[in-house]
Amino acid sequence: MRAGLQSVLAPATQDAAIIAHLGWVLFLGGAAIFAGVMWLLVRSLRTQPRAVKVRRWIAGGGLLFPVAVLTLLLAYSSWHTARFGAQGSKNALPISVVGKMWWWELRYPDPAGGADIVTANELRIPVGKPVYLGLSTSDVIHAFWVPQLGGKVDMVPGRIHGLRLQADKPGVYRGQCAEYCGEQHARMALHVIALPQAEFDAWLAGQARDAAPPASGTLRRGRDAFLAQRCNACHSVRGVSSGAALGPDLTHVGSRQYIAAGTLRTDQAALAGWIADPQAIKHGARMPGAGSMDGETVRALASWLESLK
Secondary structure (H helix, E strand, O other): OOOOOOOOOOOOHHHHHHHHHHHHHHEEEEEEHHHHHHHHHHHHHHOOOOOOOOOHHHHHHHHHHHHHHHHHHHHHHHHOOOOOOOOOOOOOOEEEEEEEEEEEEEEEOOOOOOEEEEEOEEEEEEEEOOOEEEEEEOOOOOOOOOOOOOOOOEEOOOOOEEEEEEOOOOOOEEEEOOOOOOOOHOOOEEEEEEOOHHHHHHHHHHHOOOOOOOHHHHHHHHHHHHHHOOOOOOOOOOOOOOOOOOOOOOHHHHHHOOOOOOEEOOOOOHHHHHHHHHHHOOOOOOOOOOOOOHHHHHHHHHHHHHOOO
């Protein structure tokens, strides 16, 4: 993973910078208090024992000091957090983000007025334009967190939470489910790719299109295997088989940087390995292995999926 790709110490937006600043203030403040306590401890060990006024220590160290510190921190953090960007959806591109075990479903409104554009595990947003994320979950509690772009928001079953983000420069920002959601919680990542407006518009228009027909015999064999093996019972590939939503939409899976929610780089070898035995890579994933498929068929299926740009 590139250094800083998922770091609260490398904020890329104003909101993330405010959070990082407050984090540093809390850390340095806590360090100063710890150093003060240690100084008192050392001093007490080096001096002769003497009677202390218990009430004075309780009132000073147990009441006045924490009340003063907490009041200052509350005032300081309230002043800083007042600079957070407005969290409303007005003038923002709405995107639905649904957490599942263990992947992410993304839904964009079709600018042409068609059905929602559905993709998975990779959130692409335009640079310099706010997006409003409607965050929900279909199973257990998850949490959406992209440290370089903003704060963490819990995703609770039965509720929809909102988060407004705006990336000010192009880049790839890695997010991670920040609420333990099961044994593969650590492999539930999400990459946010910020693109210039023109590139984003072109990408979204491409995502709205159906999958291209296979251009070779091998790719046709892969498509046929997708249908024959009933992969379409869980996955949709628009133009081939639509309607399934148990697994990620694969219409343009070849254009994504990663598969399995950030677990593997997208290429033919990774796709073939995932199809052959996903449990060996992500134990507990709700996808069975290749079963009776021979190696040549697995490779053909992987080639076809990789071709779905």
